[in-house]
Amino acid sequence: xxxxxxxxxxxxxxxxxxxxxxxxxxGILIVLALWQLLCMxxxxxxxxxxxxxxxxxxxxxxxxxxxxxxxxxASLFRIGWGFAVGxxxxxxxxxxxxxxxxxxxxxxxxIYSLYPxxxxxxxxxxxxxxxxxxVSKISIISLGVFFPVVINTYxxxxxxxxxxxxxxxxxxxxxxxxxxKVILPAALPVIFAGLKLAAGTSLLLLVAAEMIAAKExxxxxxxxxxxxxxxxxxMVGVLVLAxxxxxxxxxxxxxxxxLIPWKSH
Amino acid sequence: xxxxxxxxxxxxxxxxxxPVTALENISLTIEEEEFVxxxxxxxxxKSTLLNMVGGLLAPSSGRIVVExxxxxxxxxxxxxxxxxxxFPWRTVVGNIGFGLEESKLSPAERQERIQRHIELVGLxxxxxxFPHQLSGGMxxxxxxxxxLAVQPDLLLMDEPFSALDAQxxxxxxxxxxxxxxxxxxxxxxxxxxxxxxxxxxxxxxxLSRRPGRVSSVLTIELxxxxxxxxxxxxxxxxxCEHIWGLxxxxxxxxxxxx
Numbered sequence: 001x002x003x004x005x006x007x008x009x010x011x012x013x014x015x016x017x018x019x020x021x022x023x024x025x026x027g028i029l030i031v032l033a034l035w036q037l038l039c040m041x042x043x044x045x046x047x048x049x050x051x052x053x054x055x056x057x058x059x060x061x062x063x064x065x066x067x068x069x070x071x072x073x074a075s076l077f078r079i080g081w082g083f084a085v086g087x088x089x090x091x092x093x094x095x096x097x098x099x100x101x102x103x104x105x106x107x108x109x110x111i112y113s114l115y116p117x118x119x120x121x122x123x124x125x126x127x128x129x130x131x132x133x134x135v136s137k138i139s140i141i142s143l144g145v146f147f148p149v150v151i152n153t154y155x156x157x158x159x160x161x162x163x164x165x166x167x168x169x170x171x172x173x174x175x176x177x178x179x180x181k182v183i184l185p186a187a188l189p190v191i192f193a194g195l196k197l198a199a200g201t202s203l204l205l206l207v208a209a210e211m212i213a214a215k216e217x218x219x220x221x222x223x224x225x226x227x228x229x230x231x232x233x234x235m236v237g238v239l240v241l242a243x244x245x246x247x248x249x250x251x252x253x254x255x256x257x258x259l260i261p262w263k264s265h
Numbered sequence: 266x267x268x269x270x271x272x273x274x275x276x277x278x279x280x281x282x283x284p285v286t287a288l289e290n291i292s293l294t295i296e297e298e299e300f301v302x303x304x305x306x307x308x309x310x311k312s313t314l315l316n317m318v319g320g321l322l323a324p325s326s327g328r329i330v331v332e333x334x335x336x337x338x339x340x341x342x343x344x345x346x347x348x349x350x351x352f353p354w355r356t357v358v359g360n361i362g363f364g365l366e367e368s369k370l371s372p373a374e375r376q377e378r379i380q381r382h383i384e385l386v387g388l389x390x391x392x393x394x395f396p397h398q399l400s401g402g403m404x405x406x407x408x409x410x411x412x413l414a415v416q417p418d419l420l421l422m423d424e425p426f427s428a429l430d431a432q433x434x435x436x437x438x439x440x441x442x443x444x445x446x447x448x449x450x451x452x453x454x455x456x457x458x459x460x461x462x463x464x465x466x467x468x469x470x471x472l473s474r475r476p477g478r479v480s481s482v483l484t485i486e487l488x489x490x491x492x493x494x495x496x497x498x499x500x501x502x503x504x505c506e507h508i509w510g511l512x513x514x515x516x517x518x519x520x521x522x523x
Contacts, residue, residue: 166321167350170342171364171415181363185354262354262395 050232059236067221068240074216075244078134079206082141086202087195090146094153098187099179104154111150119144119201120208127213137209144205145198152194156187189263192256199248203241218244266333266340266418266451268295268318273327275313286476287313290327293470293479295419297333298449302466304456304508306516310477311455312423318453319344319421334418343417343450347424349408351396357383357407358392364415382410385444402433409441413448420450427456438464442490459512463504464492471508474515481511 032052038044039051046054062068097107123140130136160183168182210219222237270293279285287310295301303311316322318329319342331340351360361379370378383389386406396404405425412420425441426434438461445452456462462469466485473480485504487497 161350163346163348163350164352167344167346167352168363169321170319170344172339172341172367173363174367177367181366182352185352188354260354262397 047229047231050235054232055235055239058232059239062233062236068236071216071218071221071237072240072244074214075206075210075218078137078209078217079141079202082138082206083145083198083202085138086142086145087149087198089142090149090194090198091153091191093146094150094191095157095179095184095187097150098154098157099175099183108154111147111154115147115151119205123209123212132213137206137214140209141202141205144201148197148201149191149194152197153187153191156190157183159190160186188260192252192260196249196252199252200245203245203248207241266331267297268419268451268453269330269332270294270314270318271328271330273314273317273324273329275310275317275322276325289476289478291477291479292327293482295451295453297451300445300452300454300465300467301470302454302456302462302468303470303472304459304462304512305472305477306474306512306519307457308519308522309472309474309515311457311472313477314472315421315423315453315455318342318419331418340418341415343412343415343420345405345408345412345420345422345425347427349396349404349425351404351407351411353396356393356395357388357399360396360407361411361414364411368415378414382414385413385447386410387440400433401429402437405429405437406440409444413444416448417450420445420448420452422452422454424456425454426461427458434461441465459505459508462508463501469504469508471511473511474519481508483508 035049036052039046039049050058059068093107093111097104097111119140122143123136126136126140126143130139164182164186165178168178173181206217207219207222210217211223214220218237218240222234222241225231225233225237270291273288273291274286275288276284276286291314293301303314305311313322317324321344334340352363355363358379361382362375365375365378368375383392386409388403388406388410391399391403396407399407405428408425426437429437442465454462454465463485467489469483469485470479471481471483472478483504485492487500491497492501
């Protein structure tokens, strides 16, 4: 009688199959090519949808003339300060409400009732209070950044492994040092999730603030060319904003890897 | 240094709000340089008692006193936990140094102390590893080094080896005795493993459950080292069987509950 043998197959191979590196860029290129094709056939007017090539060409002109640099500088200044102030205050208040039962009882109802208010609705009020200058723009961005950061920091503190607190207490560590050496690092991964959420919000509020009252800035630039029906230049502004968002995310991920080396990424 | 546990009791609020007695009228003294092991079935409150001695839980009644302190200050209690509790964001050196940061040692002295304890527990070469890069046995070595580095007055260990595999556990028990000889601290050690208790203890304290009470205290009259050798095998097993006889009924009950 004939006997057979069969090698055992690895049945989970499909789970471990890697996507090729070029898959991501290829997807973008295909969409761009279709877009370009659509414009070249002339079915869609350049006014409504400029071709990718003309956006790039115009973008290059605006970069060499220094127009992008001036506007980008103004925007980076606002978003930089807004993000820094909002996240710093958010982390500090989140640590405080997470650590102290009293501050938790006082702060949480306030935070959770203000959180759902769309921050753009507060912009006219903030301009009324702080004037039309840089301070009101930075403030609205800080406000938008503050909420996701404070809420994530709070929940990060609340979810610190109690065992690590027991360990710290058994070495007679002071309360301030427990916050600094145990609670803050333990909450750091969750805080960073909040910072990444806040990055998106900050970009949104930056553009909104610049559209209402600003001479310089990417948001003002987009609005300006929209009013003039210069769609290609408007699209350059949109492109800059997309790249800015991407850059923001990459920077945060880089900082996160540096600050949280104990997590296996 | 002695630890005197004087008529200590602990009540919890049960799920329906009525009080549940976890421990009742526990009186026990751990003498200078004595290694006392608490054994009992699960749910007998042995970890509760240990946490109260360590100041991580408040007793509902009675008191716990540390006698024979050389200075007028709170005793420094060294605790080793089952899950070790290494800070994931600190390396081995950082973890062992954690408790020393609260002391007034100079950086050089601190470094020296850390290095000495890394050598004592056999972690040389892993100074800069993060906990997730270490095996279970190595993590607990780091935990023990962290506790001993602060030179505590007392040593409390809460099932330190029960998360380890059986072979690593046997080796770590031998290691613990070797390390313990260096400091000879008054020690309270909690385990549910009877062989481990007989292997390590000067005295074994057996707790019963519901409510937790001291049901028996046995002095183990065997030399400290090499108790598992052939010449002591008969005595060793007698102790184990005796303790198992005391615990068995309680353990069976515990098994039937949730």
